[in-house]
Amino acid sequence: MSARDALLDAYEAILLDDGVRAATLEAVAARAGVSKGGLLYHFPSKDALVAGLVARLEALAAEDRDRMRQAPEGAVRYYIRTSNWSGSSLDRALVATSQLAQESDVAARDVVARIGQEWLELIVEQIGDRAISRAILLIGDGLYYNAALTGGTYNTLTGEQSLEELLEVVDHLVELAGARRAS
Amino acid sequence: MSARDALLDAYEAILLDDGVRAATLEAVAARAGVSKGGLLYHFPSKDALVAGLVARLEALAAEDRDRMRQAPEGAVRYYIRTSNWSGSSLDRALVATSQLAQESDVAARDVVARIGQEWLELIVEQIGDRAISRAILLIGDGLYYNAALTGGTYNTLTGEQSLEELLEVVDHLVELAGARRAS
DNA sequence: GTCTATACGGGGATAGAC
DNA sequence: GTCTATCCCCGTATAGAC
Known part of the structure; x- marks a missing residue:
């Protein structure tokens, strides 16, 4: 699976389990097993993450x-x-x-x-x-x-x-x- | 109307209009026409505000x-x-x-x-x-x-x-x- | 009963190393 | 392609003035 997909999966999972407030860049990155910097390479902003979803x-x-x-x-x-x-x-x-x-x-x-x-x-x-x-x-x-x-x-x-x-x-x-x- | 009710109205309105992320203590206080300190007198924490709702x-x-x-x-x-x-x-x-x-x-x-x-x-x-x-x-x-x-x-x-x-x-x-x- | 001032942590985002 | 370091802003909460 691509890193992008893994990140979107993590974003989804946090939104479902804990809601929008918990869905921070750091939490998404951690759940996908990368760092915040790693996430921001694939999705340069939070808006980009939303657009991906x-x-x-x-x-x-x-x-x-x-x-x-x-x-x-x-x-x-x-x-x-x-x-x-x-x-x-x-x-x-x-x-x-x-x-x-x-x-x-x-x-x-x-x-x-x-x-x-x-x-x-x-x-x-x-x-x-x-x-x-x-x-x-x-x-x-x-x-x-x-x-x-x-x-x-x-x-x-x-x-x-x-x-x-x-x-x-x-x-x-x-x-x-x-x-x-x-x- | 009591100040408490006005604050709960404001909290509701922001939740409906803009969602949970926008519903900060400051935003609620401003919408109700009081300061953050004023809000925190009636509801000593965000949990108290939720409990009120x-x-x-x-x-x-x-x-x-x-x-x-x-x-x-x-x-x-x-x-x-x-x-x-x-x-x-x-x-x-x-x-x-x-x-x-x-x-x-x-x-x-x-x-x-x-x-x-x-x-x-x-x-x-x-x-x-x-x-x-x-x-x-x-x-x-x-x-x-x-x-x-x-x-x-x-x-x-x-x-x-x-x-x-x-x-x-x-x-x-x-x-x-x-x-x-x-x- | 309501306000200001202040402390503290966390969230988003950039720069640059590897 | 992924990491660390760092910046600034904002959200929560406390202390204390009025």
Whole structure:
């Protein structure tokens, strides 16, 4: 793994575990096993570090959209399943970046907003009804919110069973959208 | 208004507008129109300021539960309507405290978790089905997440219409819970 | 009850050695 | 490509004046 990636991993990890205040250059460098000077070679400023994280999130989200579009279970089920915390690269990058968005970081705020819009559009394409799509999107947002609160320490939906139950509820919403389309 | 309340208002406002990093003692004091020394008379440390915010949130949430229980429209509709950002005291205190929870502040994390559990219990009492209740809770969480991302700059559900549409979708979930109870 | 002055540590960033 | 040394600013907190 490149040193850059190791540094971004460390930055993410600290943001998730301890929050923005703890995510200092020194802490990030130490966690990645380099010195502050070493970090500043790869990322000449803190803004550069943020930009690196934003770029990583953007790439991961684009890959995820492809998988979501092609998911055999359907985009909606795929979206809900992957919104529950699993510790995936996308989970981590998104929750970490959300924290920066809350610090009024414009780049972070933009990318998080854009990703949400793209998800919404994909769901609308699949099920047709905008109000129901928004409700489904909000359920996923709720899962991310819960992950963010704990830094992804545990799933909101503990165990496979509650996720299955939630998916079943969401299936009903998809059916409802189908019924509305038919009428 | 007491000086204490003015200081807590200022703390909240900075947390919402600019995030935890900007919420320094000096910034809070300035926004409340007192000096740093003045602030430290009322709240002898930053931890005391956090504790003050947590206590305020707890009180507001307790009042809100009473209103939710007695809401003529039902607890679920009340919950969804008030989860959309309106700039209420509870909105502000909850989103501000959520940010502290993400900084691994134990007191903040506990109170936010507890409030969520109480909401869930209230909804379960009213509609019976736990999985559906959890889905409804997550929709509310999603609304809070969106408010938190922007510091409550705007509603996720712009305009009265999209809120009404969402409430309609949620009504279907409540109906579904009723149907499950009947069977 | 609120202010100023001051101490101290930590965070971001630069220069330059290796 | 990574390290140490150093600078300056800012955030927290204490002491004490008014």
